[in-house]
Amino acid sequence: MTGTIAAAATIPAPQIEWSLLSPMLVVFGAAIIGVLVEAFAPRLMRRPLHIVVTLGGLAVAFILAVVIAATDSIFADGKPGRVVAVGTVGVDRPTLFIQATILVLAFVSVLLIAESSHEVSAFTPQAAAVPGSAEEREGLLAGLSHTEVYPLTLFAVGGMLLFPAANDLLTMFIALEVLSLPLYLLCGLARRRRLLSQEAAMKYFLLGAFSSAFFIFGVAMLYGYSGSVQLAAIATAAQSGTASATLLYTGIALLGLGLLFKIGAVPFHAWKPDVYQGSPTPVTALMASCTLVSAFGALLRVFYVAFGQLTWDWRPVMWAVAIVTMLLGSVVAITQTDVKRLLAYSSIAQAGYVLTGVIAANTAGLSGSMFYLAAYGFATIGAFAIVTLVRDRGGEAAHLSSWAGLGKRSPLVAGLFALFLITFAGIPLTSGFSGKFAVFSAAIKGGALPLVIVGVVTSAILAFPYVRVIVLMFFSDPAPDGPVVVRPSAFTGVAVAAGAAVTVILGIIPEPLLSLANHAASQLFVR
Amino acid sequence: MSTFPWLTVAGAIPLVGALAIMFTPGRSAPGSVADRRARDLLVKQIALATTIVTLAVTIAMAVQFKPGSTQQFQFQQVYQWIPQFGVHYAVGVDGIALVLILMSAVLMPVVVLASWNDAEGGPDPAGVTSARAVRGTPRVHSVKSYFALMLVLETMMIGVFAATDVFLFYVFFEAMLIPMYFMIGSYGVGQRQYAAVKFLLYSLLGGLLMLVAVIALYVYSGEHGRHATFLFSSLEHLALSPTASKWLFLGFFVAFAIKAPLWPFHTWLPDAATSAQPGAAVLLVGVLDKVGTFGMLRYCLELFPSASHTFTPLVIVLSVIGILYGAIVAIGQRDIKRLIAYTSVSHMGLITLGIFVMTSQGQTGATLYMVNHGFATGALFIIAGFMVARRRSQLISDYGGVQKVAPLLAGLFLIAGLAGLAMPGLSTFVSEFLVLVGTFTRYEVAAVFATAGIILAAIYILWMYQRTMTGPVRDEVASMPDLKPRELWAVAPLIALIIALGVYPKPVLDIINPAVHRTLVQVHRTDPVPPHPAPAARGVHTARKQGSSA
DSSP: OHHHHHHSOOOOOOOOOOOHHHHHHHHHHHHHHHHHHHSSSOHHHHHHHHHHHHHHHHHHHHHHHHHHHHHHGGGGGGGGEEEETTTTEEEEHHHHHHHHHHHHHHHHHHHHHOOOTOOOOOOOOTTTTTTSHHHHHHHHHHHHOOOTTTHHHHHHHHHHHHHHHBBBBBHHHHHHHHHHHHHHHHHTBBSSSSSHHHHHHHHHHHHHHHHHHHHEEEEEHHHHHHHHSSSHHHHHHHHHHHHHHHHHHHHHHHHHHHHHHHHHHHTTOOOHHHHHHSSSSHHHHHHIIIIHHHHHHHHHHIIITTGGGGGHHHHHHHHHHHHHHHHHHHHHHHHOBBBHHHHHHHHHHHHHHHHHHHHOSSSSHHHHHHHHHHHHHHHHHHHHHEEEHHTTTTTOOOOOGGEEEEEOOOHHHHHHHHHHHHHHHHHTTHHHHHHHHHHHHHHTTOOOHHHHHHHHHHHHHHHHHHHHHHHHHHHHHOEEEOEEEEEHHHHOOOOOHHHHHHHOOOOOHHHHHHHHHHHHHTOOOOO | OOOOHHHHHHHHHHHHHHHHHTTTTOOSSSSOOHHHHHHHHHHHHHHHHHHHHHHHHHHHHHHHHHHTOSSSSSEEEEEEEEEEGTTEEEEEEEEHHHHHHHHHHHHHHHHHHHTTTTTGOSTTSSOOHHHHHHTTTOOOOOOHOOOHHHHHHHHHHHHHHHOOHHHHHHHHHTTTHHHHHHHHHHOOSSOOOOOOOOHHHHHHHHHHHHHHHHHHHHHHTTTTTTTOBBHHHTTOOOOHHHHHHHHHHHHHHHHHHHHHTTTTSOTTTHHHHHSOOOHHHHHHIIIIIHHHHHHHIIIHHHHHHHHHHHHHHHHHHHHHHHHHHHHHHHOOOOOOHHHHHHHHHHHHHHHHHHTTTTOOHHHHHHHHHHHHHHHHHHHHHHHHHHHHHOOOBBBGOOOHHHHHOOHHHHHHHHHHHHTTTTTTTTTHHHHHHHOOOOHHTTHHHHHHHHHHHHHHHHHHHHHHHHHHHSSSSSSHHHHHOOOOOOHHHHHHHHHHHHHHHHHOOOHHHHHHHHHHHHHHTTTTOOOOOOOOHHHHHHHHHHHEEEEEEO
């Protein structure tokens, strides 16, 4: 393709397959409409308009992704998919599966973001005001709200869609930045505990910037090695093995570092508890579900396509990362007293479980990881949605001790939270079990039995903090001035219900989604 | 062979009952105290009716069962559940599973009757004065959830014995923990939270180790181009490498050893049984523990015959230690429920011993013992529970002279206790005798030590009886009423069964024997021929003839 550019005297218009890119284009388009709404619509109209545009955009993008996946001509001649937009984007079944997952999860997360009933709104009225200042109080009294969160979310989701689809490393880097920058902003917008929120945004931004730098440094190394940023070209160069291996291994390490940072694998996990705790809870839900799915999608593509021939080289390191991730996530989770930090460490451990699927490096590993991510994403959003509902005077009742006796006050909410915890613990008949089963069986097939044993042992460790929360909610007595469960509006209600329904359904009849994931993974990624 | 889905129906009835209970109006519904009483009564009646119908269905199924059939499993149903993982909804029973399902179905109505008032709370009988008790407000619980949990547990108990797909078995095995966890944690007494969490974490750890083995078994079954599956009938004939076989055996065995519990994995049981209400303790010790020994017999031995041989000496040593340790520690207990829990540790050791000596007497005896132990220990727990409910204390030293004020209670307690120490004429004697004989033909030393456990059993049971029931009547006990009709109805069937099976165990033995022989064939073991027909061996011979002359 570079040849055509060199040969022609005039620069020809690149061939862009608009229809195959349409899910991403729709999301970015909706984001831009959101910016226009922010600029021109009267203040009172903004929120309803934003909700319609955001949810509509995500829904349309989802439908388009499904339509593309159902179009047989793309997968003609037994090809796993097509490389489009001058070789920068791969459209194949795994990517479409991941994108569709992200879109559905983002839809549910936006429902949480849109919640604004009386006290439950998660966002500060005026982010620029100094915490505790007079301006802030004024903003609060004037009923201001940051409706920019909707377009920001859409931009982030657009980046998340492109991240796992990117077929060359530069596109991937741009997608990484597009998804990260809005998230840095969103992290700092919490309505309560503003300083904590700003600290979270700052930390996430600084560490994220470092990891981006490492990522782009890795891209440079790999370009030096193979003379291309395209994943397939790197794979070819690695196969011939003529250039300096030092460049290759440094490149893999730095690139892997950037990707592992985004999924929060140990030792690149330090941001996760702080950021999850400080961010507005709906944004945490978005990050814990969609960002994780997207980052894993990119990780899977890079390691299966570009480094697919080098399994023996990267696997030992990934083994170590997966083991320490599972161990540290589960052990440190025991000591947590803040519910969001607990969920953050649990999310670290869960990332470790998905890594066992990645390490399997076979179709079963790919489909298992994708299934796990979808199942886990829904349960996570549901859990964070419930966190937004349990409130005391200072906002969300973050400290676990104030959750004591919740089961006696509001059995339904406590019961649902227990359901999500049981899912995270991987008890049978919940989606978490189906997911763990999928990745662990893939890992055993891929010859990683010790990894599975570590996974199982850490699951037992991780069950302890979950069980402790359940004990606290159901067996302890409520404190007299304990938190109350606010009545959610339909938005949060739907989000919780969706999480619970998917958790139970995927636990009892995982077959449809599993066969979909298997079908999507059957030919791996397009090269 | 009838095609009626007996097992599915038997398993579904309690679930339907649980749903029906959940849809009755709850405690928070408007109405006076009398209305609330009436609602609670309705819940209990639904629970009792459901368990009795389930029992009727299981009895009807048992009547249809053909012990002489050449099929391994009867009443089989196999449907695909998750085709990608080779998971089936597959149920079926052999003789061993059938008698265990029957035992669970018999225990359930008994437990419902015995737990009639347990969910309503009251002062803590464990003697622990909590802050709440000081304020004088008794704990109030949802009667609805207690009985619904119990019925859900019954579904899972039937499912776990009926499953013939390893995955399905695992699902029931793990899911069973949740209702029991809430029954201990929410409705128990004393250190119930600690006990519930300990129970859950122990079992979960064992279960997860088993999960690794289950997944590995599945992966191995897919080697050499076969279609990977979880169906027991396909896995049974899987040729595994010796190393793999050993590791997988251990994965399953540790899970079952925790569940059984076998020494040294037993520490959760005394805590859990002490903190659970008597009804829950009956289900815990009577049924859930049997899942462990049942698993050893069905899964450890049949799936990994060669590894079973390798580990036999180890298991026999652990079993004998368990028999003696449980008995000795039981003697020293001051809490009556804790004492019964430790006797169970001792008896479960005897059952694992009977399973792993790999003789037909041993395994038949062990299976029969599982059933008898469920009835005998169940009766002990329930009667002790009645006594504790009257005096509000679990400490043995708080009682004395009960037989003078409540002769019926004391008399039935004595029968149940004597069943615990394997008195001839009571059901446990037959099974204990078979186990010991079966052990002696192959491991004489182990049999000698195990027999010593029976002497210790006489000490702990009779001494407990002496301290609680005989002697001068203590003041606190003086006004203790004797058994009420409801309580009598709860215990009477168990006592009747203990006596009936002690006199005439043949019907149960007839059902068990073919399944045990099949197991022994699968593990390639035959009964040793005694060098000199000693009197004891002749006794066995007649016992076996009696069993197999169906």
